[in-house]
Amino acid sequence: MNNTSPNQGTSAETSASEKPFTGLIIREKEPENLEFPFSALSSAITPNEQFFVRSHFPVPKADPKTWQLKIEGCGEPAFELSYEKLRSMPSRTVSMVMECAGNSRIFLSPKVMGLQWELGAVGNAEWTGVPLADVLKRAGVKSGAMEVVLEGADRGEIKKEPASPGKISYARSIPLAKAMSPEVILAYQMNGEDISPAHGYPLRAIVPGHYGMASVKWLNRILTLDQPFRGYWQTSDYTYWNQHNGMPIQLLPVSEVEVKAEISRPALYEAVPANSVYRMFGAAWTGESEIAKVEVSVDGAKTWQTAQLLGDSVKYAWRLWEYHWRTPVQPGRHTVMARATDTRGRTQPMERDTHRGTYMITHVQPIEVEVRNVRGTGSTDSYAI
Numbered sequence: 001m002n003n004t005s006p007n008q009g010t011s012a013e014t015s016a017s018e019k020p021f022t023g024l025i026i027r028e029k030e031p032e033n034l035e036f037p038f039s040a041l042s043s044a045i046t047p048n049e050q051f052f053v054r055s056h057f058p059v060p061k062a063d064p065k066t067w068q069l070k071i072e073g074c075g076e077p078a079f080e081l082s083y084e085k086l087r088s089m090p091s092r093t094v095s096m097v098m099e100c101a102g103n104s105r106i107f108l109s110p111k112v113m114g115l116q117w118e119l120g121a122v123g124n125a126e127w128t129g130v131p132l133a134d135v136l137k138r139a140g141v142k143s144g145a146m147e148v149v150l151e152g153a154d155r156g157e158i159k160k161e162p163a164s165p166g167k168i169s170y171a172r173s174i175p176l177a178k179a180m181s182p183e184v185i186l187a188y189q190m191n192g193e194d195i196s197p198a199h200g201y202p203l204r205a206i207v208p209g210h211y212g213m214a215s216v217k218w219l220n221r222i223l224t225l226d227q228p229f230r231g232y233w234q235t236s237d238y239t240y241w242n243q244h245n246g247m248p249i250q251l252l253p254v255s256e257v258e259v260k261a262e263i264s265r266p267a268l269y270e271a272v273p274a275n276s277v278y279r280m281f282g283a284a285w286t287g288e289s290e291i292a293k294v295e296v297s298v299d300g301a302k303t304w305q306t307a308q309l310l311g312d313s314v315k316y317a318w319r320l321w322e323y324h325w326r327t328p329v330q331p332g333r334h335t336v337m338a339r340a341t342d343t344r345g346r347t348q349p350m351e352r353d354t355h356r357g358t359y360m361i362t363h364v365q366p367i368e369v370e371v372r373n374v375r376g377t378g379s380t381d382s383y384a385i
Helices: 083-088 132-139
Strands: 002-004 025-028 033-035 068-073 076-082 092-099 122-131 147-157 167-175 185-190 204-206 219-225 239-244 247-253 260-265 271-273 277-285 291-297 319-326 332-342 367-372
Touching: 068 132, 076 083, 076 132, 083 185, 092 277, 122 132, 122 277, 132 185, 132 219, 277 291, 277 332, 291 319
Parallel strands: 002 092, 068 219, 271 367
Antiparallel strands: 025 033, 068 076, 092 122, 122 185, 147 167, 147 219, 185 204, 239 247, 260 277, 260 332, 277 319, 291 332, 332 367
């Protein structure tokens, strides 16, 4: 087993400012869509029970004794793998930050359609499974294949615009080159435990570097194509406008994760003690790169200071960070921000690109806090966390 999991920080780096976990936030009851309260972030690995849940349709039932993964396409005979055979194949563990493409949608103004995620439609986990490349090689990939479609057992009808043509299964494609990359796996375990029904039991795809919609849950069919996939979730939803000379010219499927930092603490509208040292804390991530630095501003983007990155850099995993903020002596409202830069030189933008529609919300998000005189702090240094 090839383990590529991270060792991101120690308990001393993340334990001082934890708040007790109070449960997931319901964004939609049925189908189940649940958000992790990001202010409860306390470790590099998100526990299974705290990991956000994104579902388009109700959770399908699966019996591992009869479940089969079917691989077909490009004229080749269908190839099937049982759950038992799949789990007997050589496995590997990869760490990956998974972010819903609509994470932070609540910050868009004016309000847009879609689930109103705040900061917590994201999590970092260790996934164990079989490399997709090994499965494709065993099935035999015909010459000329260019895309791999991942299809789940979840099925339903989309009635909002753009409406679906009746009931459809959730399916997304990735380029064959990405599918053959060693980090892309078919996972049956999450953080050392069998994946739960809400997170895709018995099998889900894990596509590091891409937004969560590519990591198809309840996977039961793989299809190789010699032409671009034109399915509903590839062309009608999870898309954005490409630009040329400032004009929108073509809808493209959302794919690679963009660089982003989020502030866990202080939380929005939190009361922060005046004249103290407050430990700002959060996480940063990117796609096919790694985080190079995180900067914070405590004066509404007038100035920026470099935060300390915690733990080791692991490609596809998020990076925790901290900054010790000397809070103002005088009470008042202040705006704090964080922005990340990756090793390719990409930095979070300050302004939202409207051509991205309701997805890839990566502009710097201002967090307003209230600096207050708190009894007992006086003028002494204290970690107000």
